[in-house]
Amino acid sequence: MEKFEIDILGCGAALPTPKRLSSTQVVNIREKIFMLDCAEGCQMALRRSRIKFNHLQAIFITHLHGDHCFGLLGLLSTLGLLGRLQELHVYAPKGLVEIFQSQIDFFCNESPYKIILHEVIASKSEVIYEDRSVEISTIPLSHRVPCCGYLLREKPTPRHIKRDAIDAFGIPKSQINNIKAGLDWESPDGEIISNNLLTLPPDPVRSYAYCTDTTYSPKIIPLIKDVTCLYHEATFSDEHALLARKTNHSTARQAGEIAKESNAGKLVIGHFSSRYNDENILLEEAQTVFPNTILASDGLKILL
Amino acid sequence: MEKFEIDILGCGAALPTPKRLSSTQVVNIREKIFMLDCAEGCQMALRRSRIKFNHLQAIFITHLHGDHCFGLLGLLSTLGLLGRLQELHVYAPKGLVEIFQSQIDFFCNESPYKIILHEVIASKSEVIYEDRSVEISTIPLSHRVPCCGYLLREKPTPRHIKRDAIDAFGIPKSQINNIKAGLDWESPDGEIISNNLLTLPPDPVRSYAYCTDTTYSPKIIPLIKDVTCLYHEATFSDEHALLARKTNHSTARQAGEIAKESNAGKLVIGHFSSRYNDENILLEEAQTVFPNTILASDGLKILL
Numbered sequence: 343m344e345k346f347e348i349d350i351l352g353c354g355a356a357l358p359t360p361k362r363l364s365s366t367q368v369v370n371i372r373e374k375i376f377m378l379d380c381a382e383g384c385q386m387a388l389r390r391s392r393i394k395f396n397h398l399q400a401i402f403i404t405h406l407h408g409d410h411c412f413g414l415l416g417l418l419s420t421l422g423l424l425g426r427l428q429e430l431h432v433y434a435p436k437g438l439v440e441i442f443q444s445q446i447d448f449f450c451n452e453s454p455y456k457i458i459l460h461e462v463i464a465s466k467s468e469v470i471y472e473d474r475s476v477e478i479s480t481i482p483l484s485h486r487v488p489c490c491g492y493l494l495r496e497k498p499t500p501r502h503i504k505r506d507a508i509d510a511f512g513i514p515k516s517q518i519n520n521i522k523a524g525l526d527w528e529s530p531d532g533e534i535i536s537n538n539l540l541t542l543p544p545d546p547v548r549s550y551a552y553c554t555d556t557t558y559s560p561k562i563i564p565l566i567k568d569v570t571c572l573y574h575e576a577t578f579s580d581e582h583a584l585l586a587r588k589t590n591h592s593t594a595r596q597a598g599e600i601a602k603e604s605n606a607g608k609l610v611i612g613h614f615s616s617r618y619n620d621e622n623i624l625l626e627e628a629q630t631v632f633p634n635t636i637l638a639s640d641g642l643k644i645l646l
Numbered sequence: 647m648e649k650f651e652i653d654i655l656g657c658g659a660a661l662p663t664p665k666r667l668s669s670t671q672v673v674n675i676r677e678k679i680f681m682l683d684c685a686e687g688c689q690m691a692l693r694r695s696r697i698k699f700n701h702l703q704a705i706f707i708t709h710l711h712g713d714h715c716f717g718l719l720g721l722l723s724t725l726g727l728l729g730r731l732q733e734l735h736v737y738a739p740k741g742l743v744e745i746f747q748s749q750i751d752f753f754c755n756e757s758p759y760k761i762i763l764h765e766v767i768a769s770k771s772e773v774i775y776e777d778r779s780v781e782i783s784t785i786p787l788s789h790r791v792p793c794c795g796y797l798l799r800e801k802p803t804p805r806h807i808k809r810d811a812i813d814a815f816g817i818p819k820s821q822i823n824n825i826k827a828g829l830d831w832e833s834p835d836g837e838i839i840s841n842n843l844l845t846l847p848p849d850p851v852r853s854y855a856y857c858t859d860t861t862y863s864p865k866i867i868p869l870i871k872d873v874t875c876l877y878h879e880a881t882f883s884d885e886h887a888l889l890a891r892k893t894n895h896s897t898a899r900q901a902g903e904i905a906k907e908s909n910a911g912k913l914v915i916g917h918f919s920s921r922y923n924d925e926n927i928l929l930e931e932a933q934t935v936f937p938n939t940i941l942a943s944d945g946l947k948i949l950l
Contacts, residue, residue, distance in 0.1 A: 356727055358720070360694045382720040383687045390664045408753045412720045416662070416686040419712045423660055441752055448745055449712045 344372045346548045346646040351387035353612035353638035356409045364409035372475045377401040378552045384413035403434035405489035422453030429456040435464040435488035464488040483556035485590045491553035501541035548646040554613050558596035563604045570646050576611035594624035598631030612638030648676045650852045650950040655691035657916035657942035660713045668713035676779045681705040682856045688717035707738035709793035726757030733760040739768040739792035768792040787860035789894045795857035805845035852950045858917050862900040867908045880915035898928035902935030916942030
């Protein structure tokens, strides 16, 4: 299977600590790196995880609260010092340009690469990025400021060739791509060989939804239906459900409910309030609703 | 002696790594904390060093290059989340307000404390901060952008009382502060007791000069004459002297020369280029000129 790997660099809430950075993840899809949020210290975490800076394609910021974007300038600046030439695209809700353009102009004025800022419409779901391997779309979330999650869905891969059948029917190399794409084969004497005899089905299409920060928001369920893996914030436990509502965050149980209703393959919870010394209380709450839940932790790697 | 303690939180040059942050130090003078530069990740380093956030009095930034100020917004924001009420003063050369005021307004708009920005004139030496314990003045440096170091000089402490002499002459408590200040004592029968008999000299006045980033700049020598401890950048070794000149940085030998000519008590070198795996080459160069030199390292504590 092609690579689809998530590195959690930081999963804390507003206050970063030496043990836990604020929100930052990178997703490696077929050796292209996509960054989700960009907290203070994330460039050091990237180095610690030995992630290749120059494979970074784009940065997607959920919202303009400091714990999701205070690492941006440092990272952009470092990429320039490292000699990056390839342009870099940064996506975030409205405010990105007003808040960051002048800073980038000031601090990265000698950078050898171009930084392109894109403001996304946080209130609707649309495809904002697409290449040969992946399609990335926004997931409208409900927070105190414009905020959206991101859904990364890999492009379908070709069917797998049955090498022995190809040889047996003497099919020339020039036809292999058509066969992989699902076409039948017509032999020189006019016989039609069904594609089913020549190939195995492609790998299933995998997807990853990154949903933070948000109040409990069931309207996202159809957007992330059948997602392979869902990351959902779980800032609070049931005990602080009122506080969750007041601050537009979710409880662990609510994260579990979103995972269950969207038929997610797996749930990862994070963005834990620093009040919880032991996050197992959050894990247990989510698992009462959705058993296949794990706790995010800084340094955790998830292979899809 | 009263406390005068320097914590080096970061001493790297432009590229921060997990092992070494960019420039940040804190100086604790009589339990007041002054921060010198404010690199990305410095709030995590503050926590790691168990430094009390709420003792922070003011932040002094040498110049507006990212490796000296990318930690500012995160720190200011965290202080607000921690409920700080006391106003905080931030000093830096011209550009501070233009670059940071709108960011502070945006990201710290719910902060319960006031942040006051002060632009200093980097090209002249003047006292910019003063309280009961310390006087802080600028040291004009020569870099690619307006840049100044900072000299922290403690206020003289009172003379030490000789308890047994005070008792022997029956001097009342109400007079102790006058005696500590150096006054003689006139006994009820008119006898003048010289202060020398009643006190010992005060502790020597200590000072710390923080000089980074700068090309070799002998004009600072009179400003830091007889400083107790000098921190001076030593980005390069002799081998890269031309590069040092080109980028307006110093070599380790030049740092040693400044320390020698200013009759510093001790020299700490830092801001090492990441090209040096072993900084002992820099240490040895500085020591050929000024033997009492040490290497800065992240986590190093220096007691004056």
